[in-house]
Amino acid sequence: MPQQRSEETRAHLLDAAVRRFAISGYNAASVDEICAEAGVSKGAFYHHFPSKQAVFLALLDGWLKTIDSGLESMRQATVPETFVEMTRLLPAIFAAADERLPMFLEFWLQASRDEKIWEATIAPYRHYQEYFARLVADGIAEGSLKPETDPQAAGQVILSLAVGLFLQGVLDPHGADWQKVGEESMKILMNGLAS
Amino acid sequence: MPQQRSEETRAHLLDAAVRRFAISGYNAASVDEICAEAGVSKGAFYHHFPSKQAVFLALLDGWLKTIDSGLESMRQATVPETFVEMTRLLPAIFAAADERLPMFLEFWLQASRDEKIWEATIAPYRHYQEYFARLVADGIAEGSLKPETDPQAAGQVILSLAVGLFLQGVLDPHGADWQKVGEESMKILMNGLAS
Numbered sequence: 001m002p003q004q005r006s007e008e009t010r011a012h013l014l015d016a017a018v019r020r021f022a023i024s025g026y027n028a029a030s031v032d033e034i035c036a037e038a039g040v041s042k043g044a045f046y047h048h049f050p051s052k053q054a055v056f057l058a059l060l061d062g063w064l065k066t067i068d069s070g071l072e073s074m075r076q077a078t079v080p081e082t083f084v085e086m087t088r089l090l091p092a093i094f095a096a097a098d099e100r101l102p103m104f105l106e107f108w109l110q111a112s113r114d115e116k117i118w119e120a121t122i123a124p125y126r127h128y129q130e131y132f133a134r135l136v137a138d139g140i141a142e143g144s145l146k147p148e149t150d151p152q153a154a155g156q157v158i159l160s161l162a163v164g165l166f167l168q169g170v171l172d173p174h175g176a177d178w179q180k181v182g183e184e185s186m187k188i189l190m191n192g193l194a195s
Numbered sequence: 196m197p198q199q200r201s202e203e204t205r206a207h208l209l210d211a212a213v214r215r216f217a218i219s220g221y222n223a224a225s226v227d228e229i230c231a232e233a234g235v236s237k238g239a240f241y242h243h244f245p246s247k248q249a250v251f252l253a254l255l256d257g258w259l260k261t262i263d264s265g266l267e268s269m270r271q272a273t274v275p276e277t278f279v280e281m282t283r284l285l286p287a288i289f290a291a292a293d294e295r296l297p298m299f300l301e302f303w304l305q306a307s308r309d310e311k312i313w314e315a316t317i318a319p320y321r322h323y324q325e326y327f328a329r330l331v332a333d334g335i336a337e338g339s340l341k342p343e344t345d346p347q348a349a350g351q352v353i354l355s356l357a358v359g360l361f362l363q364g365v366l367d368p369h370g371a372d373w374q375k376v377g378e379e380s381m382k383i384l385m386n387g388l389a390s
Contacts, residue, residue, distance in 0.1 A: 025304075102307045108366070109220075109300040122367050150379070156371060157356070157380040164359030171303070172317050176351060184345075185352040192387030 010048045012038040014062070017055045018100065026056065026106040056107060057120055063100075064124050067093060071131070079139030080190040083158065087182035094169045094178060101170050125159065132158045136193070146195045154193060161185055205243045207233040209257070212250045213295070221251065221301040251302060252315055258295075259319050262288060266326070274334030275385040278353065282377035289364045289373060296365050320354065327353045331388070341390045349388060356380055 016038035020029040031052055035045050049055050070089050076082045097104070111121040133155030139145035145154075165185065169178040211233035215224040226247055230240050244250050265284050271277045292299070306316040328350030334340035340349075360380065364373040 102304055105300050105304040105307065109297055109304065111366070112297045112300065118366075122370065125363060125367065126370070153376065153379045154383070156376045157383055160359035160363060160376070160380060161352070161356050162359065163362055164355035164357065167358055167362055168320060168355060171306070171313075172320065175317065175321070181348065181351045181355070184348045185355060188349070188352055188384060188387040190387070192383040192385070 006048075009038075009040055009044055013040055013045060013048060013055065014059060016040075018059060018103075021056070021103040022100070026103050053117070056103070059100075060120070060124070063096060064127070066096075068131075078144045079135055079142060080144050080194060082135065083190055084183060084186045087179065087186050090165065090169065090179050090182045093166065094173065097166065097170045125163070128162070129155045129159045131155075139193075143195060145193050149193055158186075158189065161189065201243075204233075204235055204239055208235055208240060208243060208250065209254060211235075213254060216251070216298040217295065221298050248312070251298070254295075255315070255319070258291060259322070261291075263326075273339045274330055274337060275339050275389060277330065278385055279378060279381045282374065282381050285360065285364065285374050285377045288361065289368065292361065292365050320358070323357070324350045324354045326350075334388075338390060340388050344388055353381075353384065356384065
């Protein structure tokens with residue numbers, strides 16, 4: 001089944017890239033190293049990915065898709081309850097991010113110097129802001145959130161809080177009980193938005 | 196006046212370091228480069244700073260002190276008004292951070308691999324959390340915030356929001372009107388905490 005083998009090769013390359021990026025750093029890790037770690041030829045690598053950058057973007061994309069499907073599974077009876085429930089995802093997000101932090105920081109560093117990487121880096125923020133804004137609009141429609149709430153602004157607030165929790169949780173995992181902080185934070189926000 | 200000249204030399208070295216870190220990056224910038232940029236001898240450099248890392252920490256410290264005195268000048272009649280007023284500092288903080296972002300990212304990257312740098316990186320978060328927690332306690336005492344509010348938890352929420360706004364504002368300066376987002380966010384939070 002060549003299709004299946006091709007997908008396995010791609011998955012091996014992604015796993016190997018995570019390990020090499022974590023050990024050597026994104027800049028220092030070479031395509032050769034990733035191929036050696038995966039036990040895959042360079043020809044096979046370039047069949048799947050045009051560049052090391054493309055591997056990174058595929059990893060980012062896969063990680064965001066995992067978060068998306070996690071978020072979708074959190075729907076509760078009302079929107080405020082849904083947002084509070086979503087904070088349960090934080091420990092899993094932190095655990096996944098922790099081993100990838102040096103990789104992300106190197107990527108952000110490049111993003112600050114390279115327009116194209118910057119676009120790819122910023123896209124997830126906009127994606128989640130839209131996601132949260134739609135959910136806030138649902139909350140206004142169902143009557144659980146104040147009718148004068150601006151969904152875009154509220155989506156931005158929720159995203160800012162999530163980004164701040166994420167950065168602190170990853171930089172300082174033992175500095176607080178981040179799930180509790182996340183849950184309390186979201187309750188305060190929802191209290192401020194509730195109708 | 197040798198004391199005054201010594202302070203001028205230190206200030207020249209700090210200014211030169213900001214420029215070299217921005218141009219070459221923190222890792223690539225050498226003490227030699229910083230000395231050349233400042234027009235100062237290596238002996239004078241080591242009179243003021245034991246290492247390049249010490250220069251970075253002095254820059255971080257100076258920047259935080261500027262924010263601290265800015266925050267102190269924001270006091271209003273009540274604590275909720277004070278917190279909303281504080282969001283006026285955001286544009287200045289973003290402007291100062293923007294040119295330093297690559298430097299910070301490199302430093303965080305090192306922090307993720309070096310315990311001592313990590314401690315220095317995390318200290319400001321704890322400092323601001325305490326600062327906000329004390330202000331929340333003042334708000335409970337004055338009767339403007341709910342008596343059942345946990346000051347530590349509320350301080351953490353405000354800090355998370357500030358960190359999230361900061362990271363997004365620096366990564367995506369034109370993605371939103373960050374001062375407006377900050378002000379709206381703080382109003383929602385204060386609404387959720389108000390007695």
